[in-house]
Amino acid sequence: MEPAVATAGEGQRFKRIPRQAWSGNLELGPLLNESLDHWPHLNELVQCYKADFVKDDCKYGHYESVASPSFQNQIFEGPDTDIETELQLCNARHSKSEDATEDDTPSTSGRQIYETESSGSSSKVHCSLSPLPAYEAAFDWENERSLIFGQRVPESIPAISNSGLKITVKVLSLSFQAGLVEPFSGTICLYNRDRRERLSEDFYFHMLPTDMQDQGSLDRRGVFSLDAPSPSVCLLIQLEKAATEEGGVTPSVYSRKEPVHLAEKEKQKLQVWSRIMPYKESFAWAMIPLFESNRAGGLSDAASPSSPLAPSLSGSSSQDSIVDPISKLALDGKVNHYSSGSSVIVEISNLNKVKESYIEDSLQDPKRKVHKPVKGVLRLEVEKLHDDHNDVDNASEGGSMANDLNDAGDINNGRSNRSSFDGIHSSVNSIAIAKKDAHHNGHTSNAENVDNFQAFDFRVLTRSEPFSQLFHCLYVYPLTVSLSRKRNLFVRVELRKDDSDIRKPPLEAVHPRERNTMLQKWGHTQIAVGTRMASYHDEVKISLPALLTPQHHLVFTFFHVDLQMKLEAPKPVIIGYSVLPLSTHIQLLSDVSLPILRELVPHYLQESGKERMDYLEDGKTVFRLRLRLCSSLFPINERIRDFFVEYDRHTLHTSPPWGSELLEAINSLKNVESTALLQFLQPILNMLLHLIGDGGETLQVAAFRAMVNILTRVQQESSDGAERNRFLINYVDFAFDDFGDRQAPVYPGLTTVWGSLARSKAKGYRVGPVYDDVLAMAWFFLELIVKSMGLEQSRLFYHNLPLGEDVPPLQLKEGVFRCIMQLFDCLLTEVHERCKKGLSLAKRLNSTLAFFCYDLLSIIEPRQVFELVSLYMDKFAGVCQSVLHDCKLTFLQIICDHDLFVEMPGRDPSDRNYLSSVLIQEIFLTLDHDDLSQRAKAARILVVLICKHEFDARYQKSEDKLYIAQLYFPLIGQILDEMPVFYNLNAIEKREVLVVILQIVRNLDDATLIKAWQQSIARTRLFFKLLEECIIHFEHNKTGDNMLLGASSRSPDVEHPASPKYSERLSPSVNTYLSEASRHEIRVQSPRH
Incomplete structure (x- = not known):
């Protein structure tokens, strides 16, 4: 991978996270340390397990709040509780030498108990911490953004081993x-x-x-x-x-x-x-x-x-x-x-x-x-x-x-x-x-x-989850050998690449029992002493070659050894052989029975030579063994293997130009068993993306449809249950690196083939059920497109970027951006049409498109993104149906949560922040809406944004606060022009709007205010009328104290007779305390007798 994604910081958005191996390293075994150029699928598999994770640090936003001001808790006086009094009386019975310190005594009222002087008074009053914690102003950005419909939730780095x-x-x-x-x-x-x-x-x-x-x-x-x-x-x-x-x-x-x-x-x-x-x-x-x-x-x-x-x-x-x-x-x-x-x-x-x-x-x-x-x-x-x-x-x-x-x-x-x-x-x-x-x-x-x-x-081999590590070995377990004579028998196991000459040394593939030693040519079992039925429990671990051929086979040699001390160490004597071709036993776990040969003749694997072979025990299958294949390179599923073979032929240009075999292999992927599909999910997706990127039109469409089918199955069949499946999130957020700059980026081909399908649907052509699946998985494809763009941006500008400067926007080719615009337009049409039918897919797709624009703001020229936003606003213009208007508010809520929202330019060079102007216009339009829930949502969006700016550590200078206030100042003008809209709001909505107005005015400079007042005497009077409304709605009023627990600003449906003084922002205990304190004076209890 290019060093462009080695670290995050210094203008880089991608962080490179080394992948850690089970065994401490990711070096390939000797049998895999060979050129894989002739097997592109193997090259892809090895890259999947060796490549570092690449994480986009900007994807899920970042917010650094200023430190909360610290307040000192007040010391309150109050009467002891009954239990505290009993504890004090109990302690008084002990002598002073035996008395425990009062500091260790728990207080049932939550207050520490201080020993008071013994006096005749039976009423004891102590000092304690305040029962009401000091209120500290705070803004919980994570909590606020989690309430957005369709909010993306990041996953942690994929575990090497998912064992708990x-x-x-x-x-x-x-x-x-x-x-x-x-x-x-x-x-x-x-x-x-x-x-x-x-x-x-x-x-x-x-x-x-x-x-x-x-x-x-x-x-x-x-x-x-x-x-x-x-x-x-x-x-x-x-x-x-x-x-x-x-x-x-x-x-x-x-x-x-x-x-x-x-x-x-x-x-x-x-x-x-x-x-x-x-x-x-x-x-x-x-x-x-x-x-x-x-x-x-x-x-x-x-x-x-x-x-x-x-x-x-x-x-x-x-x-x-x-x-x-x-x-x-x-x-x-x-x-x-x-x-x-x-x-x-x-x-x-x-x-x-x-x-x-x-x-x-x-x-x-x-x-x-x-x-x-x-x-x-x-x-x-x-x-x-x-x-x-x-x-x-x-x-x-x-x-x-x-x-x-x-x-x-x-x-x-x-x-x-x-x-x-x-x-x-x-x-x-x-x-x-x-x-x-x-x-x-x-x-x-x-x-x-x-x-x-x-x-x-x-159990890694049976779990329905993607393989995360490279392993490629075979475990061999010789079980029993049944002979007619008693022997001191042991079995030697070796791996051979062909049967041309038994005198040739076998492959060095057997893992040794001793540590820090090289792979060995063979391994052997224990000795079964003096028995006709020899039994074994040994495990022989064999590293497999990168590509198994029909010639690769195991040879088992059976030895008898005389266990007597003579002039020299006992020498084993060969009594026979067994042969097992590996290509015929490609299974996760298989029990095999084999005959024993007296000798191995040249080309013993061939059928023609078996007639000349001499067997022990009349050719009966007297040797029983068990095999366990453990490989993240060699799939047990035959359809996946066929796809890999045809992928190699296509990549190496050894297949016919029409690629019918590859098309058949791609289409057969939809019939692959779920567990096998998940285990090889990452390499299969990479290969399909490769075909989408540089295959012909037919291959592109077939690969795209197969990919949609696979994603839909993963989403539906894995036990995740979330809208964004964690395996797919891990692929996009960590595993996908756009082929490490080894080939052209994915996003042009992906947008082309997807856009072509969307246009066919828009023109009324039959595209089949795959289109609904594409819409359901749109989040995956759009996030993939964005990451592909971001990686290209980083790699283009990394070497030419001056220290400390941000990466400039990626300049999209005109044809690619036009394709994105067309695709975005088609997807907007789907949102618009499906919203009218009340389909939940439409709301999810709406949030997906919002996050697409949100992500693009950090990568391409913002004014190009504004074209997409403008297209959206035109599609949802005016006061539309309630469900459509709710989608529009959600779209704006997501877009305006961008880290650089305040610093966004205007759509024209002479204009100020385009997004803020769109937001203010739509918010005011919503305040005039009949739907109470949408009015509350619009007001809340504004309050949350103002809070976010206020506590943002980046914008604490007075000039920054002034700039932000000037961005939102047009809202006050719109309210002054349409005061009936304000008067039609309920108390809660008015309070939300007035809080925003006060915050804007607080940070404005005198010149701006004076200039606004001087425009019209009538507007100035209305302005001060708004300030009077602030006094009315924020004044402490005892008649409204019974509403201290008042309705939340999130539930404005019910109009209350009086304005609640506090919201659910305060904890229930604080609300309860304030309510009780406002109703009753604290009365000191009468002395006990």
């Missing part, structure tokens, strides 16, 4: 009663025990004996994401060790009762064997529930976390096969709250030992044989990190939010920092939890280490 909860897990230690003398390793993943499925990829860890310990290996944490707490979500922990030597020391030494410790000879054997045996076998597993399924013990699912994992980190389970049994932890109620900077230590002493290989699905099988538990403890440090906001600027690379966790210790007066737990006394407790402050251990607990492992959340 992140959990970090760190393995602290592994200890056995027998002693830790050989290396152990293991995996941790999130697991749903109810559905028996993985929720995340594996986090690998290694535990070495003390003499081999590498401290760096203990600092790494696994970061897991969760949508919400659920009792079915667990941590699945699986331990492994070096495969057992035949005739050597068996794993039973870790579970035996006597002798407890390893003999010296056993230690030596294990140490020597573990150094020469590179292959692993299953050792033990544990399944740790993260959340309780009930609220026993006072724990709440939301409010009372007993660990970092709200509501609790308990080992409770109803299944003996998981843990047998796990006692509920009785928690000290004072430490139920989690505070930032702390973590929970989980001690797992119920490691389930295994004697045979297994698959994960069998762990909860009630018929599964239970073995002796391991006599050891695995200690984990677990921390919960909230990720319920989307500020990616503050997100640490480990997935936590740096310096942004509320310290619960402050709320609870430090009580949550206690570290004691009650109830950890039972001998059958399998999990012990102890709270510790991680800062006391010399490190921060917010998972900020760049070496942290961000476990991929598999």
Whole structure:
């Protein structure tokens, strides 16, 4: 992207926001680091996930108010309440040495209690703060503009991960009663025990004996994401060790009762064997529930976390096969709250030992044989990190939010920092939890280490939301191999690009288990020792090439290894192969069964060579495995893939010039399943915009219609419910960068094709239902056009802009502006016609057109925008139907809220502010309207604008205030010319108008007023008559005190007998206080006896 949008400021309106990756960087894998020029769709996809967000800082307006004046609260005297008296009497019973300070005693009246001198008087009066807070003048711009119909609401920066909860897990230690003398390793993943499925990829860890310990290996944490707490979500922990030597020391030494410790000879054997045996076998597993399924013990699912994992980190389970049994932890109620900077230590002493290989699905099988538990403890440090906001600027690379966790210790007066737990006394407790402050251990607990492992959340693939990151890999899970003979069997997995020669090395695509190492040529499973039915639970992660071809395939090699100590390390022996072409298994999750070949002959993928192949087990499909495709580059949906292929052919000019295949692919997008469409929403929209920009007329129309269909589906089918869908807002506001100046801007082509459709409709041609959808999604297209213009403006003038100067307006080509005028005219006609029919779409479209003009005022020459405004006013000229007039007021309300409204020029060089003159004319016209609600709306627009100018920090100089007063001064003249219009207003409307008049007069200079008075004696008398009206309507009148709570200026329908003195601008409590104070004098209570 050009540096024009690198920062906001110095005349730049666009801010560049770096996109943060899950893994800490966005570098492509080796298999993707190749030229993508031959695959334009891949280039587009990679750009979508790598490009920075581009945000328009001016789009939603900006208002900086002056600081409110500070007032000192008065001190009031008043009688004590009954409860306060009782508290004082209670405290008087204590001796002075035991008496607590009165400062800590709460006051039921909201006042602080000061101890008075003890006297014989039974009536005590104290001093306190005023029950009425000091009134401070203020203008709430955000609140006022939120009341505008169709107001745009900005979205926060799109989250990298939309998970509301992140959990970090760190393995602290592994200890056995027998002693830790050989290396152990293991995996941790999130697991749903109810559905028996993985929720995340594996986090690998290694535990070495003390003499081999590498401290760096203990600092790494696994970061897991969760949508919400659920009792079915667990941590699945699986331990492994070096495969057992035949005739050597068996794993039973870790579970035996006597002798407890390893003999010296056993230690030596294990140490020597573990150094020469590179292959692993299953050792033990544990399944740790993260959340309780009930609220026993006072724990709440939301409010009372007993660990970092709200509501609790308990080992409770109803299944003996998981843990047998796990006692509920009785928690000290004072430490139920989690505070930032702390973590929970989980001690797992119920490691389930295994004697045979297994698959994960069998762990909860009630018929599964239970073995002796391991006599050891695995200690984990677990921390919960909230990720319920989307500020990616503050997100640490480990997935936590740096310096942004509320310290619960402050709320609870430090009580949550206690570290004691009650109830950890039972001998059958399998999990012990102890709270510790991680800062006391010399490190921060917010998972900020760049070496942290961000476990991929598999649920990303099933969510109906756009992909935000680049990921392109395949997870392979070998499950079972059924043979007729017992073997010590393990499986090697590799990725190959063709089948020409098995002796060629495979692709370096397999992710290693060790950190900071390069991708490997292959990965292998554990050893299934001495069994005919070998079972596995290993996960092999493979990076995929950028483009999958029919030749890409997996090769599984089956090895038998003799587990005996001889003169050299045991050597594996190949017993067979299995082959899986990837192009035939493009699914999110697939279970596959394959036969095993004795040998691989050249060109083994071809059908012709399969007749010469020799199979094990009579060619039966004895090898079962599971595949999980995780890719934001390769869509599973076939229609999307076809569109990408045809897009490439068109872009590279390798398709026929008429492009019928591309047209068919574009039209088929409307039949794409909703989730798949949302996941690839951004690249699909980019490609369609590319075709709209430089495709032929037929392609332009087809791409535009497809885009309208997609936008309508996204708006209707996503569960957002808002008028502006958040996914579409995020695309326009952040993701769309008009192709980073790599091609021509989008707006000329978009306005052309849309304008052509609108003109066809205006001429009476049949355009189909797509036109109504275009009107419903007009906000998206118009905001897209505006951003495209703004980006071109920034890129054109960035390098030539003197320091500190604003970017000059973008000069639109005459043909483009004429097209915009025609399109605007067609849309105005739709608003006009549909308003008469009472359709809600018309009012939304009216607000959309207003915001279009609002946005253009900051980009193109304002006088060109005035032509659009003038076109609007001509279409809605005079006192039109009520609903049309309401649309006109809303249009002006939006336009006049522009940041630079005061500084706008006239339509002619000799004129002053064009918009203000139009506003005053229309406001006065509305005041003469019969519709009370519109009169109130017009008056309110004027008051809000005057307030906005008054408190605007930019216009605090006297000359600025004078200029603003002169802009609005013609309104007074119009009122003086048509005084009956003023007299026909009700009291509330008169007050709104008079407030504006007073504010104008207040800031006018003497010369202007004198000049106005000198024009006509009659007008001068009328002017002072208006001032008399001010006295009447703002005078404090006791007869109207019963109307202190009077009707709001927003509800002027009811005419009241007297003028209310205060409006709903004051809080209800203030209104109530004023009302009561005006009715009654405060009477001092008689002394109590």
